[in-house]
Amino acid sequence: MAKPRSSRLPPRKSSSSIMFLAMLVIFTFLILILLGLGIFYIPSGDSRNSPKPNDLSSIVHNVVDRSYVDEARGEQWVEAISWEPRAFVYHNFLSMEECEYLIDLAKPHMKKSKVVDSKTGKSEDSRVRTSSGTFLPRGRDKIIKSIEKRIADFTFIPVEHGEGLQVLHYEVGQKYEPHYDYFKDEVNTRNGGQRIATVLMYLSDVEEGGETVFPSAKGNISAVPWWNELSECGKGGLSVRPKMGDALLFWSMKPDATLDLSSLHGGCPVIRGNKWSSTKWMRVNEYKV
Numbered sequence: 391m392a393k394p395r396s397s398r399l400p401p402r403k404s405s406s407s408i409m410f411l412a413m414l415v416i417f418t419f420l421i422l423i424l425l426g427l428g429i430f431y432i433p434s435g436d437s438r439n440s441p442k443p444n445d446l447s448s449i450v451h452n453v454v455d456r457s458y459v460d461e462a463r464g465e466q467w468v469e470a471i472s473w474e475p476r477a478f479v480y481h482n483f484l485s486m487e488e489c490e491y492l493i494d495l496a497k498p499h500m501k502k503s504k505v506v507d508s509k510t511g512k513s514e515d516s517r518v519r520t521s522s523g524t525f526l527p528r529g530r531d532k533i534i535k536s537i538e539k540r541i542a543d544f545t546f547i548p549v550e551h552g553e554g555l556q557v558l559h560y561e562v563g564q565k566y567e568p569h570y571d572y573f574k575d576e577v578n579t580r581n582g583g584q585r586i587a588t589v590l591m592y593l594s595d596v597e598e599g600g601e602t603v604f605p606s607a608k609g610n611i612s613a614v615p616w617w618n619e620l621s622e623c624g625k626g627g628l629s630v631r632p633k634m635g636d637a638l639l640f641w642s643m644k645p646d647a648t649l650d651l652s653s654l655h656g657g658c659p660v661i662r663g664n665k666w667s668s669t670k671w672m673r674v675n676e677y678k679v
């Protein structure tokens with residue numbers, strides 16, 4: 391009775407092992423297909439640090455970082471003040487220590503401001519600009535490097551596209567008549583191309599006057615909350631009141647790379663107090679120093 395059974399068993403055994411092998415092959419193919427489709431993945435060593443495609447958590451993380459309150463600078467936020475010209479105020483961009491550092495560095499080297507002659511490219515004395523100023527070379531030291539990196543982050547323009555930092559001092563009665571920051575000549579655009587944007591940092595508070603005014607700005611200029619604090623000159627356009635540590639970014643070119651005529655701007659005469667500011671001009675291309 392056992393004999394027929396034992397003779398039947400071997401084929402049965404081999405058929406189950408074939409079944410097992412076939413299952414193994416199908417399973418292997420299934421895993422390969424899932425891997426190929428990306429439904430299934432083998433975690434790599436640093437998968438926690440490198441974001442996966444379509445994973446926005448790294449961007450969200452940066453946004454959270456930006457709201458971080460820096461003790462030395464106070465709360466920071468950006469306000470869009472105008473779209474014609476495109477202008478933004480970054481509140482508490484610099485700390486009080488950074489403002490004082492820039493003033494102290496520049497103070498011994500202040501000279502009467504000049505304007506660039508559009509025909510020759512040379513600097514000339516001018517009555518339209520009565521302040522005094524000096525240039526601090528790009529990347530001069532650690533503090534300046536960190537400010538220049540912050541400007542690059544704010545503007546999305548690389549540090550290498552920036553001119554040196556200019557520090558300006560306006561005393562009572564001193565001003566800068568409305569002008570454009572872009573050039574209308576060939577000479578000044580040879581190095582770096584056109585000026586695309588300006589970041590103007592206020593290094594001091596001004597008791598009265600000294601506003602940055604955009605006389606050609608479109609929109610309701612009297613709708614700004616600080617309208618009643620503006621000088622007569624300041625009421626001549628869209629104005630920003632100087633506040634220590636604040637930075638004003640405005641664009642001299644439109645997104646289509648044409649010159650923005652609404653970027654006309656000036657520095658109103660200081661009526662009471664002292665105005666210290668620092669300007670960073672950004673070029674379309676790398677500016678060689």
Ligand SMILES: *[C@@H]1O[C@H](CO)[C@@H](O)[C@H](O)[C@H]1NC(C)=O
Pocket residue numbers: 610611612613
């Ligand atoms: C401009 O804004 C001011 C203040 O909000 C308002 O009183 C005035 O009516 C506005 N003017 C126009 C033309 O919209």
